[in-house]
Amino acid sequence: MITFPLQQPVAIFLVVLLVILLGPLVFRPLKIPSIVGMIIAGIVIGPYGLNLLERDTSFKIFGEVGILYIMFLAAVEIDMFHLRKSSKKGLIFGLLSFSLPMAAGIFGSHYAFGVGWTTAVLIASMYASHTLISYPVVSKFGLSNVPAAVIAVFGTIVAVLLSLLTLAQVVSVKINGGFDMAELWKLGILMVIYMFVVGYSFPWLTRRVFGHNNDPITQYIFILALVFVASLLAKIIGLEAILGAFYAGLVLNPMIPGRSGLMKNIKFVGNAIFIPYFLIGVGMLINVGVIFKGWGVAWIALNMTGVALSTKWLAAFIASRFFGLDGADRRLMFGLTSGKAAATIAATMIGFQYGLLTEDIMNGAVVMILICCIVSTVITERAGKQIRMRITAEELSHDELVPGEYARQVVAVANPVTSEGIMRLALFMRAPENKNHITALFVRSNDDSRIAQMGRNALQSAVSVADGMDVEIKTIERFDLNVVSGLTNVGHEERATELVIGLHRKSNVVDTFYGAMIEQLLKATNKMILMSRCFIPVDTVSRIIVAVPEKAEFETGFKLWVMRVANLGAQVAARLVFIAYPATAEFIRNVINEGGFEVRHDYRTMDTWDDFILLSSEVEEDDLLIVVAARKGSISYSSDLESLPVFLGRHFTRHNLLVIYPRQY
Structure with a gap:
């Protein structure tokens, strides 16, 4: 007999999968963004809705993974060039995004709700913190590296870090009756050690593992493990796990190119399971019914939402005017920094646990979280579309963005051990917007079945790399007089701009560094020739x-x-x-x-x-x-x-x- 809420793991997971699958089909015709749709679906099926599911351990675990995934993706998708370029602006915006809500929250809460100064500071920290809940929208539109998005992401870390430190001091005051400067110094020293250890050990480990293992599943699991190691270490030293996940993303960023198969796998798993699970779990926390229990909760929720959104908007307005950004950029910054989930939920639960928040204020905070999530997603979606259309129009106006002017590469492969590395090098040397196909070529001059099979395996390895990076590939197995003849002929037929080959490996003492074949090729063609030999990816x-x-x-x-x-x-x-x-x-x-x-x-x-x-x-x-x-x-x-x-x-x-x-x- 089936009873509700469902208890069977299979039934629970089935319902979640159905929500993830059918949710977009239901909410898209209603013009409701998918992120908001997942939260609403969580409200409907959760304990405060139809009570189909309770927020059990699975939602807590997958929800935690989901928010860590969002923070990790935000860091790993940023181009480090953009991050360095916008770091000062991000710091300024982060300080604005923290200080304005804190100032308004402290005085507003004290006089509007009649609470003490300690509780007022706690409520203000809830206003000051925010969660990149709408970041998947930015990722979907390919805007991870636009200045407004980079500034907002950098500012998020500043605001969240300061908010969490404020929360920790509020708890210290409640327990010990005053600030504990020794704890702050201890945390600062541990943070420096943490950043040094993670910053140097993770890249070293990643290069060693990637250099000896090309299996995409192993690489994905390894990266995910590092994210959780960084998150756990952050928790141990007194920080929040989300900060550890973000820092892991920054450290691993150079190891995970945006067009690599590994990045494709990271995005796929996160967007398919972990992030939707997190959003549904957020919805299950929200009890919309408390609004109708009395004007007290409604007034508190309205007040908290107004202060939280208005101060975040003011921070985005001041920063955008100061940085010379337009209205769409301002709205994107506001949209990304107005959502509330992880840190705000933690502050709410801690405040209620220590008796700093009344039940009405806690319920008002939960309603605020819902409204802020909806506003964040809607604003980010609209601003993202505007910026995407602006960028597309600018790209189309440039003469140099003509597909025919892009690289047309012929990549010669013969050994499956080296073909993957040669193909990956060629693909990374192309412009990301290049739509021309790449040609993988295997040339043989005899009927040796072993050589033929090795060459076909090499072609297959090259195809798997191109497929993983979503690049169209054309494979050619050619029988010709010799490799030089086959390569030059195919180069002419494909109108190649360059020929990419593996660097010759000396077979005996009298052999030259380049080998006879490459020396002949240099004489046979005037095209650009690239000869590669990499021992690491x-x-x-x-x-x-x-x-x-x-x-x-x-x-x-x-x-x-x-x-x-x-x-x-x-x-x-x-x-x-x-x-x-x-x-x-x-x-x-x-x-x-x-x-x-x-x-x-x-x-x-x-x-x-x-x-x-x-x-x-x-x-x-x-x-x-x-x-x-x-x-x-x-x-x-x-x-x-x-x-x-x-x-x-x-x-x-x-x-x-x-x-x-x-x-x-």
């Missing part, structure tokens, strides 16, 4: 060092290779360090700046080729060394480059290496 490199010969700016393919390198640095969030002659460095800087590439690029001066030999000693195992070479007879070719293969073969046998031969007329 390219998306885990922390720094890209680029050595550029003198007069490289006079080569036909100069701008093309600079754009490819800039794309690579931007998409794997690695710092670019160019070792170049002063005149050449200025041209490189202009290409990157005029192209709008959002990547950090530094320059080391090279006056003679011997300077490169000295500076190259600084290349570490986690770096990627790119050497820009030149064909014989070209403007930038010199006797120094003639000895380059021997130098690379002698000193960089265990380093990640990419050799580029620019396009020639």
Whole structure:
């Protein structure tokens, strides 16, 4: 016999899945955002609605995971270039978003509700904190890196951290009768140690694990485990888990490129299960019926909602005017920072537990949370659409955004062990908006079945990488006289802008560093050739060092290779360090700046080729060394480059290496 609320785990999970599945179908025709729909669905099926489900342990666990997931996604989706660029603005906005609600909340609560100053500070901390409950909307519209979103996310951490510290001091005053400065100092020291340990150990562990294991499931579980380790450690030292999840996202951000298969898996699992579970759980906490029990609760809820929303709007208004942002950006900042869930719920429960909040104020706070969540989602959705349309219109007005001008790459593969890394490198060097297909090529010149099968496996590995990054791929298995002939012919047929191949591995003592095949290829085609050898996944490199010969700016393919390198640095969030002659460095800087590439690029001066030999000693195992070479007879070719293969073969046998031969007329 079925009784309500449901107790069977299978029945509970089935109801939740049906809500996640059918919710959008019900609320979309009503123009209700999906996030609000999930919260409303939680109210309906929860203990204060139809009582189909009670908020049991599963909702507490999945709900906690959901809010951690939102904070982690917010951090890992941000481009670190944008974050550094907007960090000061985010700090200012965070202080505004905290101080204005705190000031209004303290005095307003004291005089409006007649509560003591300690309770007034607690209520004000509820106004000051907020949750990125509408962040999935930003992610859906691809606005994670617009200035308004980055400023709002950074400001969230500032406001939440200060609110939680305020909450901790309120509890200390209630228990001990005064502030405990020793505890604050202790927490500050533990925070510094925490940031140092997580900030240095997580990237090191990730590079080691990713370097030895390419299985997407293993990588996903490993990343998720690190998020929970960071969250748990934050809890242990006295912070909230959401701060730990956000910091883990920032630390792991360079390890998880936005177009990688790993990022795709992270978003899929979060948006499919954890985040909806969290939203439904929030709805199940809300008892709308308390509004109708008397004017007291309704007045308190109206007052709290008005103060919370108006002060957050005022903070967004002042910040947007100060930063020169428009109305849509202001509304996006307000929408992201007006939602209330995790920290506000925690403050409400703690306040009621210690007798600081009456039952009417607690019920009013719960109603405030509901209204703020609805307002946050609706405002963010509308502002997100406006900004997305504005960005799209700007993109369409630029001549350079013509699909035919984008990279058309031919990637030669033969070994399934290395094909995945070569394909990933090629994909990260493309512009994210490039819609051209990429060509994976396997060339054979005999009927050896073992070689043929190995080549087909290599093609399959390349396909899996392209599919994981949502890039159309064309595979070609070609029988030709030799690899050089097959590669050059396919390059002409596909109108390729560049050929990407694996760097030759010496098979005997008399073998050259490049090998006979590559030397023939350089003579057979004038297209740009990129030769890669990476011992670790390219998306885990922390720094890209680029050595550029003198007069490289006079080569036909100069701008093309600079754009490819800039794309690579931007998409794997690695710092670019160019070792170049002063005149050449200025041209490189202009290409990157005029192209709008959002990547950090530094320059080391090279006056003679011997300077490169000295500076190259600084290349570490986690770096990627790119050497820009030149064909014989070209403007930038010199006797120094003639000895380059021997130098690379002698000193960089265990380093990640990419050799580029620019396009020639």
